Amino acid sequence: MDSYNFDKIGKKMPYRVPDTFFADVEERIMADVTLHKKKHNLLKFVIRSTGIAAMLALFIAVAATMMLSSNTDFYDIAQAFDDLSETDQSYIIESYQDDIFINQ
Numbered sequence: 254m255d256s257y258n259f260d261k262i263g264k265k266m267p268y269r270v271p272d273t274f275f276a277d278v279e280e281r282i283m284a285d286v287t288l289h290k291k292k293h294n295l296l297k298f299v300i301r302s303t304g305i306a307a308m309l310a311l312f313i314a315v316a317a318t319m320m321l322s323s324n325t326d327f328y329d330i331a332q333a334f335d336d337l338s339e340t341d342q343s344y345i346i347e348s349y350q351d352d353i354f355i356n357q
Contacts (some may be wrong), residue, residue, distance in 0.1 A: 334342065349355055 332346075337345070
């Protein structure tokens with residue numbers, strides 16, 4: 254590299270560009286930006302739509318589970334009370350004996 258003489262090059266351009274290169278740079282850049290923006294908007298739309306669909310599916314699943322599990326009748330409650338020990342049964346009876354909402 255030390256033997257190379259840069260004075261031989263002078264002010265000559267080492268490469269060439271088409272004559273209209275600088276005239277239509279703005280148009281090419283705007284076209285690229287617009288294309289990128291359209292792709293970005295489509296991606297945002299797809300992500301948001303997928304999120305909304307997932308939330309709706311989760312909501313429906315939770316609502317269906319709650320509806321199906323709320324069919325507890327008196328027999329199930331009585332059976333659960335009978336399965337408790339006598340100490341637990343007497344505690345529950347004593348605790349709720351004076352409850353104003355139950356004894357109305």
